Amino acid sequence: MLAALLAAWLSLTSVAVAAPTAEACTRDFLKAQADAYLAAQTAGKADGLKASSSVTYTQNFKEASVATGILATPLKIDFNRTIYDTTQCATFSEIVVADSAKPYVLGTQLRFTDGVLSKIETLITTKGDWLFNVAGTLRYAKQESWPEIPEGKRDTRAVIQAAGDAYLDLFNDKNVKVPWGNPCARLEGGSYVQPSCNVGVPSGIKNSNRRYVIDEVLGTVDIFFSFAGADPDSHEFRVENGKLRFVHTMTVMK
Template identity: 40%
Template sequence: MLRPTFLGVLTALVAVVPSTLAADCTREGLLTAARSYLAAQISGKTTELKLSSNFTYQQNNKVSDIAKGLLSTSYKIDLNRSTADLVACASYTMWISSSGSKPYVVGTQIRHRNNNTAEIAMIDTIAATTGDLFFNAKDTQKYIAAEDWTSLPAASRPSRDVLKKAGDAYLDMWTDAKAADTIPWGTNCERVEGSRLTKPCGGQLPHGGSTKPNGMRRYVIDEEMGSVDVLCQFDSLGNMPDSHEIRITDGKVKYVHTITVNGK
């Protein structure tokens, strides 16, 4: 009987180790990082965040110093919700502070490199406050708090491709006259633009008219929640930092949320 040599055993171990060390981007890891972001926002202490060595902070589409951004100030958060994208290894967190002296409605995408959810590579925030488009934090909170955001059954979850196409088609409505008709609108869908509620959300839609497409699109797609969030620059109506979130249930658009900052 032949015994494996030490070198042979070592070679076998080396072959196995890389696969065992390969990290997976997990839902719990993404949501844990999102919770750490919310905790830092509540405390106003960015030192509580575990940031990568080449971390980037972006606020309203501009790379900024995190120590001078929104996270450097403590805010009471009255409502929040997060979704997770295991393919992009990113999360989207919406939070609302409506009870303080300076109210905010915020949409933030958090990104991780190499599937490492233990470290945050980028915090990308769209932050709307008093004076921004249709802004009223208390009304926005009231509408969104009443929504149903339970996880979808596996058999009825929209695909990643369907969700991305819906997000892109929505942002293309201002430049493409046919885009609105490609979106599967639900008869009971609700659209919250800033603090304006429209029901059903498939009515009163643009059908082209602008020559400037909405650019700088960054996606967080969560099939389990049936949602896509797109951070972008709303160029069709001006240089406006923007977040558009869409939820699809039973194959139809159920919710649309927009956070739009006046061009600054």
Template identity: 45%
Template sequence: MMYLILLICAGFIARASAACSRAMLQEAAASYLRTQNAGLSVQAFAALANNVTYVENDVPMDINKGVLAQAVVVDFNRSLLDTTECATFTEITSATSKHPYVIHTRMLFAPDQKITTIQSVVADAGDWAFNATGHLYWTQKETWTPIPHSARDTRAVIKAAGDAYLDSWGDSKVKVPYGTPCARLEGGAYTGGSKPMANTCTMGAFPEPLKIGRRRYVIDEELGAVDIFNDFPFIDTTRPEGVPSTNLFRVEGGGIRYIHENTVCVARNCGR
């Protein structure tokens, strides 16, 4: 009897693993990119659940009226595949569209492999440090190849590195595991350009401690990467309680190698 129970449990585990395989998540991310690039009717996005929740810049909305229903040229993209949480993250740089964007999208899946939730931070002209041309130029120069299995950091180490960076905004005593080199891409502004082998990720002191809330994670151990959706307080003078933001990290050997920030403003340039 015990053998039968174990066999059944093993079958459930195998099915769960198969439901969130890298291959499945990769195809879903590719389908999302095809939809965004062509501006297809979302009905053509076969991976969507019937009751999918769509949120754009923290505002729930009709998926047929969001940026996903527009044709956006995908000049460059990268995706994280989280087989533990059954989620994906995709960064899109669109510099050559008539309407340039940088889009960060998080998708969550049900056991039947259907997408139940799509959350996007959609930045364009007037958002923090926005420059899609600069973003495209610098992101293409970075190396995000898979990390050899023997050299991969654990999920906990990758998550802790990203959390430490955000925590340090509220407590300067928090030790952030910056690598050397480390470069930060903030909108279209890049800190590693003139000093490519230095740590240029260190943030200056904020005028007041910041608590970064509503953190939502997608972690990919193969790429050594985590994206954290969050609310960024202080940055927008008209909405100090927080604006939609995400921070994408590449971690190598326990140290942060790259940081990408995508932040949406209420006031143009966040009132600064």
């Protein structure tokens, strides 16, 4: 009798373990969802996105409609790079559209809840935005190498985030110690600053409302924030051995 009860208990336990309540947030899952987003933006149709019926969609930090926003506009993507955050179940994609008539550099953070897309935040920069030059952005972004970092050499999430935060904190506090890499290259609009990123950093600027996507495999963090508490901004940082190696920025001028 005891043996029968034990067998039944083990059977029920096995079923419970084999049936998770939510889809695991793996790197493969995030890659598939990011690919679906890029395909949707290319087609100008969001039908292929695995989105919640109550998905939040913003453009330049303002609520927008998927049906009428940039996601409903077909765009020929000339370059993209995506990072994957399995801890927060989020992605960030940098997108360059080098159409001479309607050029864009987009930055999009996607966030997922229980395997479903729950939030889309897109920054849209174009002519008139800070240092915007799509040809320069495309040229320099394509020439950089951001390979996966070998597992034994990867920085922790805390180290990667701290490097990005230190850079943004320097804008308001010149005593902050930033882990500058040597060399370090900054792609800002279409301008390219190298071999040092410690050039032209402004003063007296508080950068608030930060949202992060962190990828330890690529050593990268993207931060959405309000520049000087006002302008929608994205700064993406590549960190190698605890030091800043690349910085990509986009700032929407209101």
